[in-house]
Amino acid sequence: MESENYVYKKEIDWSTLMEGFTLPLDNQVIFLRNMENFLQRGQSKIIHFFMNGKTYDAKIVNMNNSVEKRKKDAYQIRYPRNGELSQALQQYFFKSMSYIKMIRENRDPKDRSYIKMPDGLKEYLAIYTTEYEDTFLLEPIAQDDFQVMKKAIQGMRERTVENEIEYEMEDKSSGIEKKLQIVKIRKLNRKIGENLKLLYGYRCQICGQVIGEKYGSHIAEAHHIDYFVNSLNNDANNQMIVCPNHHSVIHDANPVFDRRRMVYRFDNGVEERISLNKHLFIYVK
Ligand SMILES: [Zn+2]
Ligand SMILES: [Zn+2]
Incomplete structure (x- = not known):
């Protein structure tokens, strides 16, 4: 499909498995071109993710409230904790899930530091645009x-x-x-x-x-x-x-x-x- 364009390769982490992630857009030429008028600063919209034959709803937020032109827009993707999408992700990435869970269970409960997956265990979620501006394709890479x-x-x-x-x-x-x-x-x-x-x-x-x-x-x-x-x-x-x-x-x-x-x-x-x-x-x- 020609309208499928690369948006981002997200490394799987706890937040992605639970409730969402940030899309860094610095280098995303095509995506930004497509999104120019899609989402104004401070706005949010419902979007659809298509993954392994199923569609899931999520929210995209343009986090940049600043009027300062030079500041780059930052998009955040959010979905409900224990919702359908997070459950599907947890299932597909069960290796990341169990690794991070194990670390969380064995550390000081006050420790909130970011848990990074070791090099050989990293898994990813590839995100692509589709011909519909509010629908994205998710491809899990385990x-x-x-x-x-x-x-x-x-x-x-x-x-x-x-x-x-x-x-x-x-x-x-x-x-x-x-x-x-x-x-x-x-x-x-x-x-x-x-x-x-x-x-x-x-x-x-x-x-x-x-x-x-x-x-x-x-x-x-x-x-x-x-x-x-x-x-x-x-x-x-x-x-x-x-x-x-x-x-x-x-x-x-x-x-x-x-x-x-x-x-x-x-x-x-x-x-x-x-x-x-x-x-x-x-x-x-
Ligand atoms: Zn080469
Ligand atoms: Zn050359």
């Missing part, structure tokens, strides 16, 4: 989905996997259930990449060029900084938009990415700085 994906790409080269994501080649060998789970993760991967391409106007984050502009085309590719075959990480913060030449060079020479300085360091001593950056942030593990 640990099992990642296991299936991991098996499917085992032994494959990173460049092959990235090409498949980019150019949507499908694997005809696996069964239907498996295929659906693989398609889910591939789709999310590609949508995040597409959104980033729009954010950069198809410019390479290294050389700043748009390839094919002269011919009325624009070719940019999404590269995974930590290789997807190893990390299964398709977060925007692990993707970078590059031209096909820089993409090929990166995979051929395997430079090290220095996130602190935002440079690629090549074995021969050459350093290539990220010249355009609107979405990568420095993080320390």
Whole structure:
């Protein structure tokens, strides 16, 4: 469906399982374009979520009451505690649910600090727009989905996997259930990449060029900084938009990415700085 656009990949946490979450919109080009007149500041609306064949009602609130123009809008999604949606989420993400519950039960009851899922246990909710402005598609991505994906790409080269994501080649060998789970993760991967391409106007984050502009085309590719075959990480913060030449060079020479300085360091001593950056942030593990 062409009208399906990536909105956000929400990491599952206690609040998401219980009553709602915030949508950070900094990089959401298409979503903001669609939402421009949908929700004024301070307003709220009833929206519908479509998930695994069922529809759920929720509320979306534009939290920004400030008249200050420069401040970014912040949207919050809310649904009733123990309502149908939260129950469905708790069921699907029972691994996150039981992990967080266990931590909560074993800590000081006064401790209200945020419980972060460990790296290997993270689960996600992918949110997409649909052709109806008040209806969104939710796609739960649980640990099992990642296991299936991991098996499917085992032994494959990173460049092959990235090409498949980019150019949507499908694997005809696996069964239907498996295929659906693989398609889910591939789709999310590609949508995040597409959104980033729009954010950069198809410019390479290294050389700043748009390839094919002269011919009325624009070719940019999404590269995974930590290789997807190893990390299964398709977060925007692990993707970078590059031209096909820089993409090929990166995979051929395997430079090290220095996130602190935002440079690629090549074995021969050459350093290539990220010249355009609107979405990568420095993080320390
Ligand atoms: Zn380039
Ligand atoms: Zn790549």
